[in-house]
Amino acid sequence: MDKEWLKVFSWNAIETVLLDMDGTLLDKYFDDYFWEHLMPEEYAKKYNLNISEAKQQLLSRYKQEEGKLTWTDLDYWSKEFDIDIPALKEQVNHLIAVHPNVEDFLQFLRKENKGIYLVTNAHYKTLDIKLKKTEIGKYFDSVICAFDIGLPKEESAFWGKLAGLLNFRKENTMLIDDNEDVLLSARDYGIKYLILKARPSSRGGIRTSEHFPAISYFKELFNKN
Numbered sequence: 001m002d003k004e005w006l007k008v009f010s011w012n013a014i015e016t017v018l019l020d021m022d023g024t025l026l027d028k029y030f031d032d033y034f035w036e037h038l039m040p041e042e043y044a045k046k047y048n049l050n051i052s053e054a055k056q057q058l059l060s061r062y063k064q065e066e067g068k069l070t071w072t073d074l075d076y077w078s079k080e081f082d083i084d085i086p087a088l089k090e091q092v093n094h095l096i097a098v099h100p101n102v103e104d105f106l107q108f109l110r111k112e113n114k115g116i117y118l119v120t121n122a123h124y125k126t127l128d129i130k131l132k133k134t135e136i137g138k139y140f141d142s143v144i145c146a147f148d149i150g151l152p153k154e155e156s157a158f159w160g161k162l163a164g165l166l167n168f169r170k171e172n173t174m175l176i177d178d179n180e181d182v183l184l185s186a187r188d189y190g191i192k193y194l195i196l197k198a199r200p201s202s203r204g205g206i207r208t209s210e211h212f213p214a215i216s217y218f219k220e221l222f223n224k225n
């Protein structure tokens with residue numbers, strides 16, 4: 001499908017909506033702040049480094065795990081760095097925030113009787129902290145994390161396993177995610193309606209995509225019939 005479908009599609013064609021959490025429904029500023037500022041501070045303190053050394057070491061470790069399940073595995077990183085990461089996240093949980101129009105969009109989907117699923121690479125402990133803080137968990141038929149499937153969303157095989165679990169039909173399914181690699185893997189599997197959330201962080205820029213239609217805010221989706 002070309003990118004123009006977003007202007008003309010009908011919600012009647014959609015049965016199931018799969019939604020990413022970080023950067024899509026929730027402001028990615030929290031995650032960026034945590035991994036790029038708070039972690040380097042803690043790490044520098046613990047290992048007697050200056051901040052730029054700490055940043056450099058952490059970034060190169062993060063990079064090695066990118067696109068893998070370990071990337072979001074808080075237990076893995078806690079052990080790796082000998083820092084209690086869930087406890088550290090709790091300290092800054094006031095920064096966890098829902099993007100504009102998200103609750104209206106979720107209520108709209110409920111009213112339209114769509115199947116609504118939160119599908120995230122986030123670790124159970126991150127999910128707990130975020131759903132407790134934002135209270136959006138009540139809108140979902142179910143919450144699936146990549147650790148349940150055993151693969152990250154960047155792997156095409158993830159989507160076949162997910163379909164087996166949720167029984168969705170790929171030709172009637174929409175996925176919204178701020179990660180283009182995830183959308184590409186979902187496209188390989190055959191999910192038909194794919195949308196890039198183009199503004200993951202309230203303090204970052206707007207992304208564009210060659211392959212997928214993009215939205216900055218959810219109100220662009222639910223004002224149509």
Ligand SMILES: [Mg+2]
Pocket residue numbers: 020021022023024177178179
């Ligand atoms: Mg995301």
